[in-house]
Amino acid sequence: MSDPSARTLRLLSLLQARRYWSGADLAGRLGVSVRTLRRDVDRLRELGYPVEASRGVDGGYALAPGAALPPLVLDDDEAVALALGLQSAAGSAVAGMAETSVRALAKVVQVMPVRLRRRVEALRGATVSGWNPGEVADAVDPAVLTTVALACRDAERTVFGYAPPGRARTERTVEPHRLVSLGRRWYLLGWDLDRGDWRVFRLDRLDAPRGTGAVFGPRRFPAGDPAAYVRERIDTAWTRYVVEADVDAPADAVRRRIGRWATVVGERPGGCRVRIEGDDLDWAAAALVVTGAPFRVVSPPEFTAHVAALATRCAAAAAP
Amino acid sequence: MSDPSARTLRLLSLLQARRYWSGADLAGRLGVSVRTLRRDVDRLRELGYPVEASRGVDGGYALAPGAALPPLVLDDDEAVALALGLQSAAGSAVAGMAETSVRALAKVVQVMPVRLRRRVEALRGATVSGWNPGEVADAVDPAVLTTVALACRDAERTVFGYAPPGRARTERTVEPHRLVSLGRRWYLLGWDLDRGDWRVFRLDRLDAPRGTGAVFGPRRFPAGDPAAYVRERIDTAWTRYVVEADVDAPADAVRRRIGRWATVVGERPGGCRVRIEGDDLDWAAAALVVTGAPFRVVSPPEFTAHVAALATRCAAAAAP
């Protein structure tokens, strides 16, 4: 361990693996004298990573939170957990969070050893995403997601198969521009080389993407905000409904149980009104079932009919 | 940028920020000659990070997956996404995944700048966890989780408030030993200094934990496997039920929609039998509702009654 730069990296990882280190310990681990260790610590501090030192008996060093996040040194298990966590965060509904998660995920996956990638694949089967179950069928393969994200970041020409609804699968060659997450779907905005025009692709209809290795120069996207462009272009025909219902349970309790899917829009003693938006009436009904409380449908009429049908369905299910 | 170790770190981060770099670009960014850049690249390779180089026109450098994950250099947004992702992964049901996620999360949080930590806090409110809603009330505060995880890792004596069910909150001083995740609850196994014995604490009943700074020597846990010990000690009295039902929908479709909560235990043409385990009958009923298909309750009798009640509840809800 003679090389200073290797040692600096190693020191950083040691300081992340355990909080408190005595100077002698660290010096021993790095195979240098304490004096040199002190110099290394100084170097880290100059690089902006605040290493705190305490003197006296039980003194030692600890890496404190600083202005910037230091390079994270993670072991195998942690890396796998991270990849899985980011995958689930990629399905998050928070604006902007999904894109960022995918970016980070792509970064990690790019340099992740193959054996770890295999572990992630294997575990992904076991950990189903927490998405609205009605949408799981449309879920994007994380491998596709990260491949495309990397291609966007690196401006790398990409080939993939694409199957528009009702039409045959074709091969496309595209200069990927931006990934856009709308609702719970992912879209790729890119310049279609075969068509010679900007196109929007739904990621769940896209398969086997691979970079060609060819890097393209920056092509200006003319239409301003990519997200807005995608929003205009996509098929907004799928039924979108807004369900409202009165629930005979305190707003707090309701929020606790179904706050993820519903918003409380009105409150009264012992009850509240909730609104559920989505594109699956069964799901809305299920949410109201989970409250465990009596409720009354306010709107829309289709939902009233749906719940009535559900009543007979349940009655039949409980019949001997 | 004269210091080699700073430069090495920076090179690593550049290689993570973009995939392909030409030698000249990298040298320019680092403020050194191409020759020195080559030497730096060699250094990285010696450290075990496989930097691939390609020659000829459009040649350049790229960081490839190697034997070990290189230190990850993340920007602010990515770090926040990572923390949120790991938080949700900490609620994952996959064995062992939860513990690892928490460990990684603790590692990140320890060195995360305060401003980022605040952003994570703020966003956590917005992104509700994907847990079984029936359990959200028992959710552990991630701050508590990470603090305790760090204390375990660093063998740091810890003080916290603890409120056993039905008894008053008391202050405890503990040498934390292991975090155990069982079902969807978290437990801390530790040596209670006041009681002079090993104790198990439920993390959702624990508040305001803080390290005392005192590091304790390794105290051997005598009873073998901590997880088994905790499993024995905890209150297993909460009702646990197993619901089975026949659903008139193909197994594939059912799995796609409610695979997260139910397992398909039998298959027949056009239908299948599912099993749902948990501690909330409403939740099981909701899962069946989400299938959108007719079903029949097989067992247990309580559930038949529950579904019958649900039928009347729905009928009432749909009544004008």
Next chain:
DNA sequence: GACACAGCGGACAGGATCTGACCGCAATGG
């Protein structure tokens, strides 16, 4: 097949850096 491009790596010399040793000093806690 010739050519340009871009990475590879040897050699070299001057200068900068790094290291361990030794020193006294400054907090800290018992």
Next chain:
DNA sequence: CCATTGCGGTCAGATCCTGTCCGCTGTGTC
């Protein structure tokens, strides 16, 4: 008051690092 532990100055010698120069080797294009 004392042991412990980190801090930082100084020094000398060894080491390294850097830019320059050069010829070589793949790669893709014309």
